Amino acid sequence: xxxxxxxxxxxxxxxxxxxxxxxxxxxxxxxxxxxxxxxxxxxxxxxxxxxxxxxxxxxxxxxxxxxxxxxxxxxxxxxxxxxxxxxxxxxxxxxxxxxxxxxxxxxxxxxxxxxxxxxxxxxxxxxxxxxxxxxxxxxxxxxxxxxxxxxxxxxxxxxxxxxxxxxxxxxxxxxxxxxxxxxxxxxxxxxxxxxxxxxxxxxxxxxxxxxxxx
Amino acid sequence: xxxxxxxxxxxxxxxxxxxxxxxxxxxxxxxxxxxxxxxxxxxxxxxxxxxxxxxxxxxxxxxxxxxxxxxxxxxxxxxxxxxxxxxxxxxxxxxxxxxxxxxxxxxxxxxxxxxxxxxxxxxxxxxxxxxxxxxxxxxxxxxxxxxxxxxxxxxxxxxxxxxxxxxxxxxxxxxxxxxxxxxxxxxxxxxxxxxxxxxxxxxxxxxxxxxxxxxxxxxxxxxxxxxxxxxxxxxxxxxxxxxxxxxxxxxxxxxxxxxxxxxxxxxxxxxxxxxxxxxxxxxxxxxxxxxxxxxxxxxxxxxxxxxxxxxxxxxxxxxxxxxxxxxxxxxxxxxxxxxxxxxxxxxxxxxxxxxxxxxxxxxxxxxxxxxxxxxxxxxxxxxxxxxxxxxxxxxxxxxxxxxxxxxxxxxxxxxxxxxxxxxxxxxxxxxxxxxxxxxxxxxxxxxxxxxxxxxxxxxxxxxxx
Numbered sequence: 001x002x003x004x005x006x007x008x009x010x011x012x013x014x015x016x017x018x019x020x021x022x023x024x025x026x027x028x029x030x031x032x033x034x035x036x037x038x039x040x041x042x043x044x045x046x047x048x049x050x051x052x053x054x055x056x057x058x059x060x061x062x063x064x065x066x067x068x069x070x071x072x073x074x075x076x077x078x079x080x081x082x083x084x085x086x087x088x089x090x091x092x093x094x095x096x097x098x099x100x101x102x103x104x105x106x107x108x109x110x111x112x113x114x115x116x117x118x119x120x121x122x123x124x125x126x127x128x129x130x131x132x133x134x135x136x137x138x139x140x141x142x143x144x145x146x147x148x149x150x151x152x153x154x155x156x157x158x159x160x161x162x163x164x165x166x167x168x169x170x171x172x173x174x175x176x177x178x179x180x181x182x183x184x185x186x187x188x189x190x191x192x193x194x195x196x197x198x199x200x201x202x203x204x205x206x207x208x209x210x211x212x213x214x
Numbered sequence: 215x216x217x218x219x220x221x222x223x224x225x226x227x228x229x230x231x232x233x234x235x236x237x238x239x240x241x242x243x244x245x246x247x248x249x250x251x252x253x254x255x256x257x258x259x260x261x262x263x264x265x266x267x268x269x270x271x272x273x274x275x276x277x278x279x280x281x282x283x284x285x286x287x288x289x290x291x292x293x294x295x296x297x298x299x300x301x302x303x304x305x306x307x308x309x310x311x312x313x314x315x316x317x318x319x320x321x322x323x324x325x326x327x328x329x330x331x332x333x334x335x336x337x338x339x340x341x342x343x344x345x346x347x348x349x350x351x352x353x354x355x356x357x358x359x360x361x362x363x364x365x366x367x368x369x370x371x372x373x374x375x376x377x378x379x380x381x382x383x384x385x386x387x388x389x390x391x392x393x394x395x396x397x398x399x400x401x402x403x404x405x406x407x408x409x410x411x412x413x414x415x416x417x418x419x420x421x422x423x424x425x426x427x428x429x430x431x432x433x434x435x436x437x438x439x440x441x442x443x444x445x446x447x448x449x450x451x452x453x454x455x456x457x458x459x460x461x462x463x464x465x466x467x468x469x470x471x472x473x474x475x476x477x478x479x480x481x482x483x484x485x486x487x488x489x490x491x492x493x494x495x496x497x498x499x500x501x502x503x504x505x506x507x508x509x510x511x512x513x514x515x516x517x518x519x520x521x522x523x524x525x526x527x528x529x530x531x532x533x534x535x536x537x538x539x540x541x542x543x544x545x546x547x548x549x550x551x552x553x554x555x556x557x558x559x560x561x562x563x564x565x566x567x568x569x570x571x572x573x574x575x576x577x578x579x580x581x582x583x584x585x586x587x588x589x590x591x592x593x594x595x596x597x598x599x600x601x602x603x604x605x606x607x608x609x610x611x612x613x614x615x616x617x618x619x620x621x622x623x624x625x626x627x628x629x630x631x632x633x634x635x636x637x638x639x640x641x642x643x644x645x646x647x648x649x650x651x652x653x654x655x656x657x658x659x660x661x662x663x664x665x666x667x668x669x670x671x672x673x674x675x676x677x678x679x
Contacts, residue, residue: 019531020407020507024645029626033249033278033292047647052633078408078441082645084250084343086359104411107377107443108343108357115361125527163375165236176361177261180369183230183238187371190229190240191267200464200472201242201336203269 003117005173009098010142013072014061015132016045021075022082023109027091029083040087041094062095066138069095074132075102077125080109089116099143101128101150114166117173119145121160145171216482218379219448220414223354223479227337229371239374241366242336243353246273246309247322249626250341252299254363255307266370268308272331275300275314276321278626281558281589281616287314290628307367312593318461320592320618323347323560327431328592330460334449334476339366343438344560344642350431351457352449352479354414357438377443378488380413381481384421386496391676393570394429395562395640395659397421398436399501401493403511410442413489416481417447421495427456428564435561436642439508448480500675503644503657504547505535510644514662514674518545538646539654540634548672550656554637555586555667556649557613557660559623562640563591567660568599571640572607574664574678580612581670587614589621613667625650638666 031043049060056063062070073092079102080088089112092100098118103125105113113120121143131152135141139153145167150158168174180187195202217225230238246255251273258265265271278293279285287297297314304311312318318329323344326332334352339345341363348355358372366372382405388397402409415437417430425433430447437445447453454473457463464472499513512519520543521532536543541550557563557571568590580586588608590596596618599605605615622629623641630650631637637655640663644655656672665675 018534019527020509022507022643022645024643024648028647028651029249029277029624030292033296033626047651052652078411081407081441082343082438082643084341084345084357084359086361089359104408104441106441107411108359108438111362112359115359163234165232165234165375176373177263177365177368180238180365180371180373181263183371184369187229187238187240187266187369191370194240198335198472198475200468200475201333203331203462 003173006098006117006119006145006170008142008144009071011071011140012067012138013074013101013131013135013141014067014070015074015136016061017074017076017129017132019076020078020081023080023085023088023106024082026080026088027085029085032085032087037087037090038094040091044091044095071096071098072141073097073100074128074135075100077103079105081106084108086112086115089113089118093118101131103128114170117170119143119170121150121162123158123160127158216484216486218481218485218487219416219446219479220354220379221485223335223337224376232373235376237374237376238371240337241339241370241372242270243331243338244271244366245322245326245338245340245345246271246300246304247277247340247342248275248279248293248296248300249277250360250363252296252303254341254360254367255303255309257364258367259306261368263368265307265309265367270370271309271367272312272326273300273304273309274312274319274322274325277620277624279314279619280627281619281621281629283616285617293627315593317593320595321560321563321620323435324563324591324595327351328460328594330457330463333457333463333472334453335479339372344435346437346443346445347431347435347560349434349437349444349446350427351453352446352476354444354446356443377414378412379416380410380489380491381416381418381487382491382493384417384419384493384495386494387421387424388495388498391661392498392500393659393661394425394432396501397495397498398433399503399508399511399657400498402436402440402508403501404493405440405491407439407507407509408441410437410440413442415440415442415445417445418481422447423450426566427453428566431564432561436508439642449476500659500662502547502662502672504539504541505532506538506644506646508642508644508657510535512547514548516547518543518547520544548674550672551636552638552666552671553584553635554631555584555663556589556622556637556639556641557587557663558589558591558621559641560591561642562660563589563595565595565598567640568595568604571660571664572604574661574675575611575613575668576607578611578668580667584667584670586612586667587616587622589616590618592618611668622649631655638663638672
């Protein structure tokens with residue numbers, strides 16, 4: 001399956017600058033066990049976004065009408081730490097986020113973003129904070145992935161770094177599995193060699209799913 | 215050129231160098247659980263593909279199953295479709311399933327090493343961030359999301375960018391009463407929850423060599439809470455002895471051949487690491503968390519931090535964490551009254567963990583008003599614990615003795631700490647709402663959790679004698 005290509009994105013940026021926002025906070029596990037991946041948006045950040053009675057927390061950023069469909073999220077260090085749940089990315093997509101800008105990310109979340117066509121940009125904390133100030137009233141940013149440039153509301157351009165392999169995959173919405181299966185002969189060759197080299201690494205063929213049946 | 219243990223395992227698994235530090239990396243073992251397993255298997259089939267090597271994948275239900283005594287797959291109705299989905303998809307793909315009530319079932323990162331599915335030098339993945347646990351036996355193990363699960367099932371490989379390497383050198387020896395859990399929390403508290411981001415971590419030094427294998431699994435389990443995807447301890451004679459005779463370990467002569475290979479799995483003397491950290495293990499106190507990130511860790515004899523004296527960037531988050539946790543700045547953490555105790559999870563649910571908690575519980579009673587659960591990590595752990603009478607020790611002390619699974623660590627199975635209740639938990643995450651909406655979690659070792667259960671407040675286990 002190919003993803004939606006990411007080229008240039010323009011729009012408001014919601015500032016959520018707390019450190020260590022974990023993927024449990026982005027989407028609770030019960031939502032993932034009970035809902036389809038395209039219906040997670042209303043539950044993104046629910047612990048921060050809603051009061052126990054279900055009403056909105058008025059000063060939580062994405063409850064502000066100007067950030068309701070913001071394509072950018074500005075975040076603090078270690079955003080998306082914790083659980084590997086890819087649903088955290090789906091929940092962000094569900095509220096319209098296409099790009100996150102933060103000083104650092106949880107490693108698994110970072111990889112999961114690319115798997116879904118979401119761009120996580122790493123920039124130093126001082127810059128992200130300055131951007132958050134500029135964007136706090138709903139002013140728009142532009143991110144151009146081909147040129148790896150962010151244009152701030154005040155018109156200044158900043159270059160960001162992104163791994164070239166990741167950039168290509170995002171820009172073209174590439175499908176990793178299709179790409180890898182082109183190397184299947186190589187994979188099987190590696191395996192044949194490994195079976196000789198490390199026979200102990202290959203479990204004996206076993207009855208399948210045996211433990212489930214008596 | 216001298217290489218680190220990580221480099222050796224990585225290099226041995228490169229099917230193709232993709233350039234720019236990327237590699238197509240072979241996956242030797244793929245663990246599947248009831249939440250991430252079924253959709254990934256279904257996705258492979260939906261794309262008209264087959265699981266590349268079903269004999270390298272192993273499945274077990276743990277996340278969304280009830281731990282209630284006498285449970286079955288539908289006891290927690292919300293998890294039933296995930297359990298039955300795993301049965302159905304595993305059978306269709308020819309993947310071996312260790313189902314409820316059968317030897318082998320358990321929390322995926324408990325059963326993997328326990329059965330000898332996970333071995334030194336293997337690459338191991340799972341759609342679960344705590345896959346890093348498996349580094350405790352010397353495997354290169356890391357968690358992935360569902361897209362990468364699907365990729366690995368369809369191709370038996372992953373496209374990976376080589377991380378940087380960090381070695382955490384733990385000098386000295388842990389003091390009596392101080393466990394691998396305390397060491398892990400102390401390291402996270404010292405270095406910070408993002409310290410490991412972008413790194414593969416190796417734990418080394420005298421304190422690590424002195425840990426038994428189950429303690430190493432605990433230490434590696436918390437590596438993701440340090441920000442890193444993988445943590446590893448070099449396999450040694452303890453590892454080899456521990457793995458001998460496990461059901462899926464190599465048997466007979468094959469085991470000896472394997473063990474010879476495993477003995478080469480060490481970082482070379484002059485291996486380069488991108489970052490080295492040093493921790494004096496002899497100074498590590500019994501450690502517990504006070505806040506909502508695992509980095510909010512402190513000594514059991516310390517006081518709750520005061521946001522007012524923190525640096526600017528931490529003041530607001532400390533204040534928010536104290537508010538959520540319902541704690542007062544500058545109050546001693548010991549003596550804080552608690553309502554719940556949870557002993558379990560892939561961090562601390564192995565036989566040695568249960569023995570350690572039982573040693574505290576033996577001859578004592580759970581304090582009035584406290585609900586205390588013991589959830590063994592696997593069916594085999596449960597049976598072994600029962601064989602030595604640990605279930606009776608716990609039950610006589612007023613603890614509930616339950617069925618193996620993730621239970622109240624992940625709270626995806628109907629088992630939650632109630633809103634506002636305070637829980638001392640042997641799990642690995644104290645995030646806002648992790649154990650249930652409004653739940654307040656303090657992470658600690660099994661002995662410290664048991665001490666809290668029998669006193670009714672956060673307690674220095676060393677004072678119980």
